[in-house]
Amino acid sequence: MAEPAKKVEEKKVIDEGLEKGTDRLTPDRIEKVIKQVLEGESGARLKAYVDTCIHCGLCSEACHYYLSHDNDPRWSPVGKVKQTLWEMLKKKGRVSADFIRTTAEIASTECNLCKRCAMYCPFGIDIAYLMLIVRRICHRLGVTPLYIQDTAHSHSVTMNQMWVKGDEWPDTLQWQEEEAQAEIPTLRIPLEKEGADIMYSVIGPGPKFQAQLIYQAAVIMNIAGLDWTMPATPGWDNSDMAMFTGDNEIMGRIKRTHFETAARLKVKRIVMGECGHAFRSIQDVGNRWLGWRMPPIPIAHAIEFYYELLKEGKIRVAKKYAETVTFQDPCNVVRGAGLHEKARDVVNQICENFIEMHPNREHNYCCCAGGGVINCGPPYKLKRMKSNRIKAEQLFAVKSRGAKTLIAPCHNCHSGLEDINHHYELGMDIKFLGDILYEVMEKPES
Amino acid sequence: MHYSSEWDWEVGEKSVADINQWKTKFNWIEEPHASPNGEQVAAIVNLSEGEFNVCVNGQLWQNVFDKIWYLRFAPDGRLTALVSEMGEWTVAVDGVAWENKFGYVWDTRFSQDGRNIVVAVQQDMQYCLARNGKPWENTYQNLTCMAISPDGKRTAASVQTSPLTEGDIFTFQQGIYTAAVDGAAWDKNFVNVWNMAFSPDGQSVAAEVRLNLYDYTIAVNGEPWGHTFDCVWEPIFHPDNGGVFAPVRAGGKWTLAKDGDPVWDRKFVQLWHQMFSPDGKKMAAVVAPKYGKWTMAVEGRPWSIAFDEMISEAIFSPDSTRLAAVGKSNGKYSVAVDGTLWKNSFDMVWKPVFSPDSRHVAAKVENEGRYTIAVDDRIWKESYEAVWDPVFSPEGDRLLLRTLDNGNYVRRIIPLNKLTR
Numbered sequence: 001m002a003e004p005a006k007k008v009e010e011k012k013v014i015d016e017g018l019e020k021g022t023d024r025l026t027p028d029r030i031e032k033v034i035k036q037v038l039e040g041e042s043g044a045r046l047k048a049y050v051d052t053c054i055h056c057g058l059c060s061e062a063c064h065y066y067l068s069h070d071n072d073p074r075w076s077p078v079g080k081v082k083q084t085l086w087e088m089l090k091k092k093g094r095v096s097a098d099f100i101r102t103t104a105e106i107a108s109t110e111c112n113l114c115k116r117c118a119m120y121c122p123f124g125i126d127i128a129y130l131m132l133i134v135r136r137i138c139h140r141l142g143v144t145p146l147y148i149q150d151t152a153h154s155h156s157v158t159m160n161q162m163w164v165k166g167d168e169w170p171d172t173l174q175w176q177e178e179e180a181q182a183e184i185p186t187l188r189i190p191l192e193k194e195g196a197d198i199m200y201s202v203i204g205p206g207p208k209f210q211a212q213l214i215y216q217a218a219v220i221m222n223i224a225g226l227d228w229t230m231p232a233t234p235g236w237d238n239s240d241m242a243m244f245t246g247d248n249e250i251m252g253r254i255k256r257t258h259f260e261t262a263a264r265l266k267v268k269r270i271v272m273g274e275c276g277h278a279f280r281s282i283q284d285v286g287n288r289w290l291g292w293r294m295p296p297i298p299i300a301h302a303i304e305f306y307y308e309l310l311k312e313g314k315i316r317v318a319k320k321y322a323e324t325v326t327f328q329d330p331c332n333v334v335r336g337a338g339l340h341e342k343a344r345d346v347v348n349q350i351c352e353n354f355i356e357m358h359p360n361r362e363h364n365y366c367c368c369a370g371g372g373v374i375n376c377g378p379p380y381k382l383k384r385m386k387s388n389r390i391k392a393e394q395l396f397a398v399k400s401r402g403a404k405t406l407i408a409p410c411h412n413c414h415s416g417l418e419d420i421n422h423h424y425e426l427g428m429d430i431k432f433l434g435d436i437l438y439e440v441m442e443k444p445e446s
Numbered sequence: 447m448h449y450s451s452e453w454d455w456e457v458g459e460k461s462v463a464d465i466n467q468w469k470t471k472f473n474w475i476e477e478p479h480a481s482p483n484g485e486q487v488a489a490i491v492n493l494s495e496g497e498f499n500v501c502v503n504g505q506l507w508q509n510v511f512d513k514i515w516y517l518r519f520a521p522d523g524r525l526t527a528l529v530s531e532m533g534e535w536t537v538a539v540d541g542v543a544w545e546n547k548f549g550y551v552w553d554t555r556f557s558q559d560g561r562n563i564v565v566a567v568q569q570d571m572q573y574c575l576a577r578n579g580k581p582w583e584n585t586y587q588n589l590t591c592m593a594i595s596p597d598g599k600r601t602a603a604s605v606q607t608s609p610l611t612e613g614d615i616f617t618f619q620q621g622i623y624t625a626a627v628d629g630a631a632w633d634k635n636f637v638n639v640w641n642m643a644f645s646p647d648g649q650s651v652a653a654e655v656r657l658n659l660y661d662y663t664i665a666v667n668g669e670p671w672g673h674t675f676d677c678v679w680e681p682i683f684h685p686d687n688g689g690v691f692a693p694v695r696a697g698g699k700w701t702l703a704k705d706g707d708p709v710w711d712r713k714f715v716q717l718w719h720q721m722f723s724p725d726g727k728k729m730a731a732v733v734a735p736k737y738g739k740w741t742m743a744v745e746g747r748p749w750s751i752a753f754d755e756m757i758s759e760a761i762f763s764p765d766s767t768r769l770a771a772v773g774k775s776n777g778k779y780s781v782a783v784d785g786t787l788w789k790n791s792f793d794m795v796w797k798p799v800f801s802p803d804s805r806h807v808a809a810k811v812e813n814e815g816r817y818t819i820a821v822d823d824r825i826w827k828e829s830y831e832a833v834w835d836p837v838f839s840p841e842g843d844r845l846l847l848r849t850l851d852n853g854n855y856v857r858r859i860i861p862l863n864k865l866t867r
Contacts, residue, residue, distance in 0.1 A: 017615060041698065140660065149615045156638050156656070157590065157623065163612060165588055167550035167568040174513065185495070186474050191515060193477055195794070195812070232516070232552060234590070247659070249677045249695075253640075256718075263758055266794055291716035293738030296756035296774065 013109075013379045017146030018101050024142060025097040033140045034093035042133055049125045050089065053078070059117035059127060064365045065110055068389040075387070077117040077127040080106050084134045104143040107134040109380045110387070113244070113371035114331040119362065128371070132246065139246035147377030151241040154204070156250045159257045160237035162204035170232040172207035176214045180222075184444060187222045189214075192265070193229035199267040199297075200230050201258065203239035203275045203411055213273060216438040223443060224314035228271075235261025238272050240281035244372025248289055255286030262297045269298040271305045274432045276332035276410035277370055283337065301333050303409055306437055307342040310349045317350055318442040323429070324353040325436075326395075326403035328417060329364035330410035338362075346433060347407060350440050357398040365391050367408070369416020384416070385423040392424035405429045407436065449522065453483045453846070455839045459858040463487050463503050466853030475501065480834045480848040481519050484857035487850070488525055490514045500527060500541065507541030514538075516552070522560030528552065537565055537579070544579035551576070557598020564594050564601050574629060575601045582629030589626075591640050595648030602627045602651050604639040625653050625668070632668030639665070641680035645688060652681040652690045663706070664692045671706035679718045685726035693717040693731070702731065702746065710746035717743075719758070723766035730769050732757050742771050742782070749785035757782075759797040763804035770798040770807050781823070783807050788823040795820075796835055801842040806862065808836040808845060819847060821865045838862075 038046070060066045060076035069075045074083070084103040088095055095103075113128035121127075138144055144152075154163045164172075170191060177189040190196065200221065206214055221228045230236060235257040242250035259282075262270050272278060279301050287295050300308075309315040327347055334340045340361040347354050359365065368388035373380065395406065395417075406421075406428045408414040414430060421428050462485065468475050472491040480487050488502040498514040500507045502525060513530040520526055520539075529538040534547035537554065550568040557563075567576045572585035575592055577599075586605035593602045608622040621635040625642055638656040645651075655665045661674035664681045681692035694703040699713035702720060712735075720731035733743040739752040742760055753773035760771040770783045778791035781798055796810035808821040816829035819836045832850040839845070845865060847858040 020616065142659065146613060146615055150613050150618075153615060153618045157588070157606075165568070165573070166566055166590060167552055167573075170515075170552055171550055174515070181495075186492075188474070188476070190477070249662070252677070263756065266796065268793065291734040291737055291740075292756070293754070298777075 013105065013383070015105070015145050015376075015379050017144055017149050018104055021104075021141065021143035022097045022101040025100060027094065027096075030095060030097065030100060030141060031093035034088050034095070034137055037133065037137045037140060038089070038093075041136070045129065046133060049130060050086075052123045053081075053125055054123075056122065059121050059125075062117040062120035064112075064116075064368055064390045065387045067365075068387050068391075075110065077111070080111055081127060081130050085130055088137070100138065100141055100143050103134060104138040104145070107131050107138060108145050108148065108244075109373055109376050109383060111371065112331070112366045112368055112373050114366035115335050116331070116363070116366060119335070135244065136246035136248065144245050145376040145380070147379075148241055148245055148372050148375040151375055152245045152247050152250060155240070155242050155254050159234035159254055160204040161239050161241055162208040164204060164207055164237075166234070169207055169236060172211055173214065173230060173232075176211050176218060180215050180218050184219060184222055187218060189218050190229045191232045193227075194264075195266045196227050196229035197268050198226055198228040199262045199265055199270050200228055200272075201236055201238040201262075201270055202273045203278055204237045205411065206237075206273065213432070213434060216434050217273065219438060219443070220309070220315065220434070220441070223441065224309050226314070229265055229267065231261045231265060233261060238270075238278040238282055239275060240278060240286055241372055241375050243281045243285050244277070244375070251281065251286050252289045255281065256290055258282065259287070259292075259296055267297065269300055270295075271300045272302065274302045274409040274411065274414075274434060276330040276336075277372075277412055280332040280336055301337065301339060302434060303333060303339045303343045303346060306346045306433055310346060315437065316442045317440050319440055321351040321405070321436045321440050323351075323404045324355060324402045325351045325405040325407050326355055326357045326398045327360070328357075328367065328406060328408040328410075328413050329361055330408070330413045331364075331366055331370060333410065334364065335362045343409065343433075346437075350433075350436050353402070355398060355401055355403055357394050357403070359394075365394055367391065367410075367413040367416035367420075369419070370410070370412040374412055374416055374419075381419065385419060388416075388420055389424075391417070392420050392426065395420065395426050395428060396424070399426060399428060403428070405431055405436075407431055407433055409433045449483070450837060450846075451840045454485075455844055455846075455859055457844065457859050457861055459856050461854055461856050463855045464853050465489070465850065465855060468501055468504065469853070472501070476517070478832065478850060478855065479517055479519055479525075480855070481523050481525070482521060482837070483523060484834075484837075484846050484848040486519075486523075486525070487848075487855040488517060488519075490517050490527065500525065500538075507538070509538070509541055509543065511538070511543075516554055518554055518556075520556045520560035520563060521558065524560065526554055526563060528554065528565070537563060539563065544576075546576065546579050546581065548576070548581070553592060555592065555594050555598075557594060558596050559598075562594070562598025564592070564598065566592055566603070573605070575603055577601055582626070584626065584629040584631070586626065586631075591642060591653075593642040593644060593651070595644040596646060597648060600628055600644060600648040602642045602644065604642070604653070605631060607631055607635060619659065621657075625651060625665075627651050632665075634665070634668050634670075636665070643680065643682050643690075645683040646685055650683065650688065652683065652692075654678050654680060654692070662695075664690060664703075666690050671703075673703075673706040675703075682720060682722070685722050685724070687726075691720055691729065693720060700733075702729070710743075712743075712746050712748075714743070716740075719760060721760060721762065723762040724764060725766040728762070728766060730760060730762065732760065732771075740773065742769060742785075744769060749782065751782060751785055751787055759795075761798055761800065763800040764802055765804040768800065768804055768807075770800065772796075772798065772809070781807065781809055781820070788820070790820060790823055790825060792820075799836055799838065801838045801862070802840060803842045806838070806842070806866065808838070808865075810835050819845070819865070821845070821862070824866055826860075826865055
C-alpha cells in the first residue's frame with residue numbers, strides 16, 4: 001500500500017440529511033447509541049474481525065476507491081474502518097458529532113459493500129459487514145444521506161422504493177399487458193393467480209421508469225409458456241434500501257411482505273429481474289434478519305432463470321446479437337451467489353461475440369453504484385465518478401479490444417455504468433441480459 | 447361464514463360446465479373460479495380487443511367491459527369483479543356495475559357474511575375506501591393497509607394527512623400518517639401506521655405505529671401503548687374482553703404483549719400470526735424458537751416438531767381444542783396437527799379445514815402439477831387439473847369437492863368415510 005505523491009483535498013458535499021442529523025446530536029446520545037449497537041447488536045463476529053485484523057492493508061488493492069484515488073490509503077477498506085469503527089471502539093463511543101457526520105459519509109458513499117476486499121484479506125474479514133454496522137450506528141443516530149433516507153421512507157409506507165401507490169402498480173401492469181398485446185395478441189400478465197408456479201418480482205423503478213422491462217419479462221414468460229403471476233398488492237418490490245441505511249426493522253418488514261405475498265399466492269418459487277442488491281436482501285440479509293436461514297420460497301435471479309429457459313429450450317434464439325459484447329459481473333450475484341458461469345452461458349447463447357473484461361468473474365471491479373451509494377443521490381455523483389476511474393480504464397481496455405455493448409445484469413451496475421460511460425465518454429451501449437434476450441428470441445408473428 | 451346448511455349435500459357428482467367448449471367461443475379464458483357452494487364456475491373471457499366479459503356456467507354477463515380483473519366470489523355466493531368502462535373503474539356484482547365510478551379501484555374485501563364489499567379507490571389522485579359503491583366522504587393523498595370489521599360495516603386504512611414532496615425527509619419524520627376509520631382520521635399522526643385490526647364488534651381499531659424512526663408500538667383508537675419496542679407486528683383483539691395482543695421485539699427477541707405488557711414468558715427468534723381459539727381461551731402463534739426452525743406455539747409453548755423453512759396457514763378447530771398448520775421442510779409441504787406431522791408431504795398444501803365436530807382435518811394438496819385433497823393424512827385416490835378448498839357438510843359426514851379436469855368442472859359430494867378409510 002503506497003502513499004500518494006500528494007494529498008488531494010475533496011470538496012465537502014452538502015447533504016441536508018447529514019447536516020441536520022449531525023446538528024441534533026449530543027455526546028451522550030452518540031455514546032449511548034454506539035454502545036447499544038456494538039454491545040447489544042454485534043456479537044462474536046465483530047469481535048473476531050476486530051481481534052483478527054493485523055492491519056496489513058492487503059485489502060487495499062481490492063478496492064476501486066483506493067485504486068481510483070492513486071492508492072491513497074484513506075480510501076482503502078482498512079483505512080475506512082480505521083477512520084470510522086476503530087475510532088468508535090478506541091474512544092468507547094466518545095466521538096464528536098462532526099466525526100459522526102464524516103463517518104456517515106464514508107460508510108454510505110465511499111464503500112459499495114461489494115466484498116471484493118474480503119477475498120484479498122488473508123483472514124477473509126468481511127469489511128462490508130463492518131461498514132454495515134457503521135451505517136446501523138449512523139441510522140440510529142439519525143445521520144443518513146437524504147436521498148437514500150427518503151427511499152427508506154418510501155419503503156416503510158408503500159413497501160416499494162419509489163413511492164408507487166396502490167393503484168399505480170396494477171395499473172402499470174395492465175398498461176404493459178395492453179402494450180405487449182400489440183405484439184402478442186393473447187399475451188397476459190396474470191395478476192393474483194393463486195397456485196401459479198412462479199411469482200415474478202421486480203424493483204421499484206420497474207413501474208416508475210422502466211416499464212419496458214416488465215413488458216419484456218411478460219413476453220419471455222408467455223413465449224416460454226410458463227405458469228406465472230404477479231401480485232397486485234404490496235410485496236411486488238424485491239428491492240431494499242433500508243438494508244443499506246441500517247434500518248434493519250424496515251428491511252425485515254419489506255422482506256416479510258415480499259415472502260408472505262409469495263406464500264399467499266402459493267407459488268413454488270420467486271423469479272426476480274436483473275437486480276443484484278435485491279437478490280442479496282432476499283437470499284441473504286433480509287430473510288436472515290427475520291429468522292429464515294434460507295429464503296422460505298426459493299429465489300431465482302434472472303441470470304439463472306434465463307439459463308434454465310435456454311437450456312430447456314423454452315426460449316429459442318432466432319438470430320444472435322451481432323455486436324461484440326462484454327459482461328459486467330455484479331458483486332451480489334457473482335461474489336454473492338456464483339452465477340458467473342451461468343451468465344456466460346447465457347451470453348454465449350444469445351450473442352455472436354463475447355469478450356471478457358479483465359479482471360472478471362468474482363474478481364471484477366465494482367460498478368461503484370451498488371451498496372446504496374448511487375441511491376445517496378446527485379450530491380455524490382462526482383465522487384462516484386472519480387472513485388471508479390479504474391472501472392473506466394477496465395471498460396476502455398475491453399472497448400479497445402472490440403467490445404461495443406456492455407451487458408450489466410443488475411440495476412445498480414446498469415445505472416452506475418451508464419454514469420461512468422458518460423463521464424469518461426466511453427461510448428458503449430449498455431444493456432440488460434433481458435434486453436438482448438427479448439431482441440433475439442424466436443417470437444410468433446404478430 | 448358459509449351458508450352451507452342451504453346447499454345440496456346429496457352424495458353424488460354433478461357436471462356443471464365444460465370449460466373446453468368456452469375456449470372455442472372466446473379469444474381466451476382466464477383462471478376459473480368456483481362458487482362457494484360449487485354450483486357455479488366462472489372466468490373472465492376476452493371477446494375481442496378491449497372487450498371482456500365474465501362467463502358463468504357458460505352464460506355471459508349482460509354487460510361487456512373494456513377490462514375486467516380480480517374476479518372473486520363473495521362468501522354469500524355473489525360474483526364480483528373489478529371492471530373498466532370508458533376509462534373509469536368500479537365493481538361489478540353479478541354483472542351489474544356499481545353506480546359510482548372511479549379513477550381506479552383495487553383490493554376487493556368482503557365481510558365474513560359477504561354482504562359488504564369494500565375496495566380501495568383512487569379518484570383524481572386522492573384516495574379512500576368505498577363500501578358497496580359508496581366512497582368515504584374524506585379522501586387522502588395516499589392510502590395503504592386497508593381493513594374491514596368482521597361484519598364489514600366499518601372500514602379503515604392507513605392514510606397520509608399532509609402533502610409530502612419527494613426528498614422531504616424532515617416533514618416525513620414529523621409524522622404525516624394516521625389511521626382513518628370510515629374516513630375519519632385519528633387525531634394523532636405517526637411516522638408510520640400499518641396493519642389495522644378491528645375489534646370483533648367493530649367499535650375499536652388497533653394498529654402498528656412507528657413514533658419516530660426507532661420506536662414502535664401499538665395504537666388503539668389513536669392512543670399509543672405506554673411502552674415502545676424495537677419492532678412490532680400486527681395486533682389482534684381478544685374475541686371477548688377487548689384486550690389487544692401483538693408480537694413485540696426487544697433486545698433482539700420477540701414475545702407476545704397484551705396492552706403493552708409481555709404476557710408470554712418465553713422469547714423467540716420470530717413470532718407472528720398470533721390467533722385466538724374460537725372460545726378465546728387459547729392463543730397460538732407462528733414462532734421460531736431457534737434460528738431457522740419454525741413451529742406453532744400455544745400459550746407460549748412451542749410444539750416439539752419444527753420445520754426448517756416455514757410454517758403458515760394455522761387454524762384452530764371449531765371446538766378450540768385442536769390446532770393445524772402447514773409446514774415446509776426440504777422443499778416439501780405437509781400438515782401438522784397438534785404437533786404431529788402427517789406422513790405425506792406435497793409440492794403445495796392449502797389452508798387446512800376442520801370438520802364441524804373438530805375430529806377431521808382436510809386440505810387441498812398438489813403433487814407434480816395434479817391436485818386433490820387429503821383428509822387426516824389420507825390422500826384421495828383421484829387427482830385433477832384443479833381443485834378448490836374442500837368444504838365439510840354441516841353434519842361433518844360429507845365433503846364438497848369442486849374439481850376441474852379436461853375442461854370438465856364437476857361438483858362432487860363424497861361421504862367422509864370414503865375418504866378416510
